[in-house]
């Protein structure tokens with residue numbers, strides 16, 4: 001139902017994704033009234049496959065009081081293995097030592113479980129959440145902003161948090177000179193399936209540089225298989241919405257010549273609801289003006305290869321909320337927020353892009369070189385990852401992270 005919110009809200013949050021709901025929880029915990037406006041329906045929160053939260057994301061969730069609840073609905077993800085199409089193991093990385101140092105395990109969970117817990121908590125704390133409210137227009141007024149929604153509703157707020165993802169309408173309306181997200185050349189799909197004949201991966205994400213695509217899966221005990229696939233696709237084809245059966249046929253065909261476990265999983269896939277063309281944004285000069293601030297993918301869209309986008313979005317919510325408490329006015333808080341966050345998130349966007357480029361190697365020579373250097377690349381990269389995952393947004397949100 002279209003809700004015209006009569007009184008001026010202190011804070012309006014656009015988008016009930018990871019960043020928007022995490023921010024709603026943080027602000028409500030600090031006693032701030034908030035309203036969240038989400039373009040999609042309540043039912044669509046069950047969409048999407050799964051994601052992995054890194055230790056820094058789980059630790060950021062401690063500030064929301066939700067780390068244990070989230071860990072309880074996911075699979076501890078303690079390291080990974082990577083094989084090549086010939087079935088040769090290129091790398092096996094046990095990440096438990098760095099997770100011990102960080103104070104949390106990585107956790108793989110359904111996206112709907114993450115959003116469900118955040119949504120439930122935001123509601124329990126008294127946040128207003130309006131679904132089917134797609135932001136269409138923003139008018140800056142003397143005392144705040146007036147928002148217009150595609151369903152005809154309107155609302156006023158003292159300030160606005162744009163948490164509306166990579167294609168952020170807030171960003172386009174408030175910062176029209178911003179660069180557009182860039183297509184990385186890769187498209188991702190994923191799913192969760194009950195496949196009793198697939199063996200458990202014992203806490204590891206198993207990944208494969210297949211002949212034509214990069215496949216990953218994890219299975220805990222008798223639980224379901226969480227799988228993803230990532231493949232090069234030209235932008236036009238990636239943006240054309242493929243039929244679920246066609247997409248599944250494509251994934252089966254991409255892995256027809258690959259080692260047995262991956263082939264076995266891919267052969268069972270009959271429908272994939274949608275594909276995600278991977279876009280990122282290396283640098284956004286302005287994340288805020290006096291009345292508006294951007295968080296999550298809206299400010300720093302990151303490709304999924306580093307497994308950090310959702311964790312960064314949660315960290316953003318924790319840090320922004322601390323900045324608001326520390327500074328006298330929202331505009332001062334927004335400026336501090338960008339200063340504290342920008343270097344870290346831009347570094348991760350770069351690292352993630354580099355990881356993605358390894359997935360696009362083709363030709364025998366390039367593949368030979370990739371297989372040769374990958375173990376060094378991963379071991380060296382794991383030192384950087386360690387520095388990234390050690391950061392504690394829950395303990396020191398106003399300190400500038402080393403990375």
Ligand SMILES: Cc1cc2nc3c(=O)[nH]c(=O)nc-3n(C[C@H](O)[C@H](O)[C@H](O)COP(=O)(O)OP(=O)(O)OC[C@H]3O[C@@H](n4cnc5c(N)ncnc54)[C@H](O)[C@@H]3O)c2cc1C
Pocket residue numbers: 014015016017018019020037038039040050051052053054133134135136163164165166167168169170188189190276295296297298302303304307308309310311312313
């Ligand atoms: C295939 C894939 C796999 C991924 N895997 C991982 C992973 O393993 N680990 C990880 O950490 N990250 C992963 N990511 C990245 C992660 O999903 C994002 O970084 C994260 O969801 C960003 O959160 P967000 O809240 O900023 O944006 P989103 O989660 O995209 O939420 C934005 C919300 O805003 C809403 N919205 C959009 N426009 C409007 C509007 N005009 N008005 C109102 N609402 C609007 C949207 O409907 C949406 O609900 C993956 C991404 C993809 C595509």
